[in-house]
Amino acid sequence: MIDIPSPAVAIVGRHNSGKTTLIERLIAELVGRGIDVGSIKHHSHRGFDIDYPGKDSYRHRAAGASETVIAAPGQVARIKTIEGEEECADLVRSMPGHDIVVVEGYRKSGLPTVEIMRAANEADAHTAEVFLRGAREGLPLGADFTQLGRADGAAAGCSGVRDADAAAAAEAVGAAADVVGPAADVREKMPAASTVAVVTDIPAAREAAALYGIPAFHLDDVAALADFLGERYVRPRVTVVIQAGGESRRMGQSKATVPFAGRPLICRLVERLQPVADELIITTNEAERLDFLHEMYPDAGIRLVADIHNERGALPGLYTALQAATNPYVAVVACDMVFASARLVVAEALAMHESGADVVTPVNKHGFEPLHALYRKDGCLTAVRERVRQGEKRMQSFFGDDDVTVLPFTQDRVLQVEPRGGCFVNANTPEDLARIEDMYLGE
Incomplete structure (x- = not known):
């Protein structure tokens, strides 16, 4: 099981600012857009309880159980007695697989924060005036107000x-x-260095936000706030493209269908990469020979896509992958990379999200590994198209283009993700494949 870390944003404000109402509307808006949302509520009072006297689970805890799990069809709840208070970062890490986690409270968590200020709330009105004064006096966000x-x-x-x-x-x-x-x-x-947006109906707060260069949204404009979070913080969807090509001269047959551990090699790649694929595409010139994958993996939604260009070459294959993908991030992996890593795809996606790079590619003493790399569709498609038009075949030929930002993913970072390494081992000949199979079966 591959845990995909969930990005998180905190909605913060003073008592009676309307945080819960805003979050309720925001979650509904995001879910309505097909986004998977998790949520965390910070309760400031010690001793709150979600279970009540008379319930069996309450009786379990009253008898001394330090942890109780309540399970029912479609739902599960865990109640655990802990010392102190759980860190917000730990709570977010315990909730992988969401497109975003919306946190209510936890102002000092270090998460990006959205500040709510409501004119009808006296504390908010006062805070907005101080916020504006600090902005006018040139105090940085995070200064002591x-x-x-x-x-x-x-x-x-x-x-x-x-x-x-x-x-x-x-x-x-x-x-x-x-x-x-x-x-x-x-x-x-007060708004701090972590503040990324303000939601308010107070003119002073809107003016302060403008002076600080952060967006301000009206209390009722939840759609605009959802747009902002979707663009900046919601986990970008990843299309995984396995490049299967067709007949391999050195292998003597199609690499996709060559037997490995008793099954077609492509099955191994599908099973390794499907868990992190929001969309799974196989580029191939022998779709009829790979049609069996639809029956083997009916829930994977595999798309078999023919190469756009007839000529061989890694770069034309990348162009086909980018053109076919419907998601902003495109992970491209060669079908002969027997130990292709889903964890590496996740790590590359996180690095792209944090850096804004157009390409995140592993690099080692031998150079780049562009066939286990991540590409931003909008940032790469035009450059790749132009290079293909010029007759270029090499995958990394566009890496030096002025409009393309490349983030090298160093060997140290790869080993942090996959300590055993081997992600880039590939099989070009029957002898290579036999050697790798012996290594695999001997694990």
Whole structure:
């Protein structure tokens, strides 16, 4: 089982800001777009319970069980007694496989945060004014806004006092003014360096967001917020393309159908890569010979796609793969890479998402490994098309183009993903395949 890490975003705000209402609407909007959403709710009070006296599971825990699992058709819940509080990052790691996890609260988790401020909430209105003042004074996001908040609080009680005098007065009053109310929110619940967007109906907050260069969405414009998250944070879908080609002169027959461990080699590739494929494509010039894959893997949704160009070559094959893919990220793997790694595909996708690169390709002392690499469709298709038009056959011939950003995925990083290595071992001849098969069967 391959765990695909879930990206996460936190929705944060002060008490009664409307976080839960916004999240409820946002989840519905994202799910309506076909996005798989997980959610985490931060409960600030010790001792909350999702089970109640009289229930059998409650009785289990009351008797002393430190962990109870409640299972029913279609649902499962786990209640566990822990010391302290679980870190948000650990909770997100425990929820793999989602396109995005929406977190309510956990302001200090380090996640990208969306800040909500509502005019009807006094604490939000006060925070927005301090937020704007900090923006106008050029304070960076993440600066300590406490002094601004104290000055505002002191000025509210001392009409006619200049700002500097108000700050001095606030210092004289001390931290007592910050214990409760809006001032406490200024100290602990201000937009920070992790803030990536603001949702608000307060003009001051919108102006501050504009000064800081972050988007601001109206409370009712959930669709626009979903667009923003979809573009920036939702896990991009990955098309996995296995390049099967056709007759191999050195192998003496099709590599896709050559026997390996008693079955066609292509079956091994499908089974290794399907778990991380949102779409699975096999490029081949012998679709009729591979049609059996539809019966063997009816749930895989395999598409058999013929090469667009008749001439042989890795680059024309990449062009076919990019043209056929319906997802933004395209992992291309040769069908003779017997130990092709689904984990490596996931790691390359994460690296592409974090870096913005157009190509993420393993590299070692022998050079690039472009046939176990990831390509951004929009960033590569035009460059590949032009190189193919020029008659180029080499896979990495477009890597130096000005418009294409290449991120080398070093051998050290590959070994972090697959400590045993071997991802790029390929079989070009019957002798190669026999040697690899002996190694595989001897594992």
